[in-house]
Amino acid sequence: MKIILLMVAAFVLVAGFASALTVQSDTSNEYFDGTNWNAAVAAYVHPLYTQYISIPATWIWKSYWYNFTGPSKVEFRKVFSTDRECDSYKATINITADNQYVFSVNGNLVGSDGDWFHPEAYDISQYIQPGENIFSFNVTNVALDYPGTSNWGDQNSNPAALIYSANIECSNQVPEFGTIAALIALAGAVAAFIIIRK
Numbered sequence: 001m002k003i004i005l006l007m008v009a010a011f012v013l014v015a016g017f018a019s020a021l022t023v024q025s026d027t028s029n030e031y032f033d034g035t036n037w038n039a040a041v042a043a044y045v046h047p048l049y050t051q052y053i054s055i056p057a058t059w060i061w062k063s064y065w066y067n068f069t070g071p072s073k074v075e076f077r078k079v080f081s082t083d084r085e086c087d088s089y090k091a092t093i094n095i096t097a098d099n100q101y102v103f104s105v106n107g108n109l110v111g112s113d114g115d116w117f118h119p120e121a122y123d124i125s126q127y128i129q130p131g132e133n134i135f136s137f138n139v140t141n142v143a144l145d146y147p148g149t150s151n152w153g154d155q156n157s158n159p160a161a162l163i164y165s166a167n168i169e170c171s172n173q174v175p176e177f178g179t180i181a182a183l184i185a186l187a188g189a190v191a192a193f194i195i196i197r198k
Helices: 002-016 049-054 175-197
Strands: 020-026 030-032 037-039 072-081 087-100 101-103 106-112 122-124 131-140 161-173
Touching: 002 175, 030 101, 037 101, 087 101, 106 175
Parallel strands: none
Antiparallel strands: 020 161, 030 037, 030 072, 072 131, 087 122, 087 161, 101 106, 101 131
């Protein structure tokens, strides 16, 4: 009887499991150079970044060093797929960029900000879809008056980077999957019962 209960429990867990996916800034993200999409680069991490920001991801840019010669705009994207089809998702993202960003999901504008010292958190559940998804970021770096800095051409004084981390969960399974899992669980329980009776 214990074996039967364990098998049923295992199948029920499989049927009810809500998968989780983490999507974040790293070198699998891409930036657009005006012609092609290229792999993002892990950027120089300014000491102020680690002092103010605790997002568990990689600061990225189109190069490691950034020498400020004027405002620079970079378009980033992250293409990913949800790991199973669901009829709804629960998804949140934490994000900031030095200095400004505009963030969209699958062409839907989510938010923007220009204060990199304070990351934003967005609920993006309604924008996630089964299959392929695209995060889009338009990031602008400008010269700001950081304490104790004077040379804006020095990458140590005015770096540039984007950082984010998103968590996506399948909150409801498609009915077909739940039905199939339930049938498998029932078949497994019956088979175990027959084996034990023999």
